[in-house]
Amino acid sequence: MGGTPGPVYAALHGPLDRELGALAAQEGLPASMVRRLLRHPVARRTAARLRRDLTGEQTEEIIALGSARPLAANPWVPAPVKARLARHPEPAVRCAAAAGATDEPPGLLARLAGDPDPLVRAFLTMNEHLTADLMARLAGDSDPMVREWLPRYRRDAPPAVRRALFTDPEPGVRRAALAHWSPPAELLSSLLTDPQTRVGAAGHSAPTPELARDPDPRVRTAVAAHPDLPAALHDLLAQDPDTLVRNEIACRTDTPPALRERLTATLTPRDPAEAFLLAHRGHTCPQPPPAPPALTREQAQALLARAGL
Template identity: 55%
Template structure:
């Protein structure tokens, strides 16, 4: 038995420790990785799926129909994946797989983008609306969808209806719109939502007198909200860094872990 044969046999050993699996993944012969793609542990197959090239031919296609959705989700991250397999994954039954396609395939063709923008899963639709510029004929659909309405605002001209939308996220999006009129700016400056008013205060075209009046209405006792509000206006101050913890030797680190039961 050659060394490669021995490594291929080792690759399918069910009780192989994780650190040895990762070392095997670094081995160049394609046959070892192909055997790891058949490993009974999904996490191992997922690790292979994320980076393996199509060697031997057909390996990526086999991973694209793996029974475990985590394997298919990791496969969507693979830079070696051809468009035809990305298209298959874009229609996968598991939403997390479709979401990963959106994240890693920003230049997807229009039919794929359309399908993802109108996906039955709300998380997928939101991701797609954030990643892709929608076709004009889909804008009414996205604006009518509560899950994508605020995101779609950026692609339309601000309107009084949108500036008075019951959803504060939509009004915030209108407040940040680059083509916001002075009239709608003043409407949103009186909004009940502090984050909408803060967005108006953060605009570079907001008159200084109006900005000062708005900032006076933004006081809050919530430190997190205060940080977010000041961050948007670029007036925040980061807390000072604490001193670095002492560096431990390996012996000290092992003693610490042992005392922690790790």
């Protein structure tokens, strides 16, 4: 039997659950063994989400046993099954389908863009099969949450969609656009003067003494992180009264080691939130644990027997 895909089992609870989840993701299992694993809820959800070789009978059993949501998130499920799950009465299932369905049958994605639940429409912004027309439709969605999610997942949005969100009446939408896209030059000035978007716009603006002395420390932090920070402003911000601004200067690769050492000695957080931000600035997530070795047929049979499957 073949190897295992990614280590989703690491997030499962209990040693036996982890073992069964890993087995359910293992490639090359005979259909009879997969069928036995579907009787265990953790293994069933793992198989529904990750297996590429689910049969029609197994798919029907997964749905009947209440695991339609992970099945809808499986990118290898046939398009007709995705289309069926996109009509599921539970919004959570439709959300999972919306994130990864192709437009089969044609018009499926447009129908999901009109789903009555705004969370389903928000999940649709994750879908890599969206056309420019559908992105424009979502950019005009009545729910601001949908419009806020669009910049996060659609870095490839066309200019007209970006402009619509940079000029959206909701400040949260404009801030989301600034967090993920560079604004057109002709809009930058108005975004900088708007108190609701000044912080986000500062990261896209050329560093200036005015911005480096802004009363809002978040603006000064954005200036301190700018890749083209002039030396004079670098020195100015290294003396900033705000801990997070000085930390940003300390994190820069162009900060001399001696100055970085002096700055680091001053980085004493004043509250738990600041301590959290300092701890995670430049943090690199640990690598996921390695996948366990694939079980042999005999080992898999023994595990299933131990689990009463």
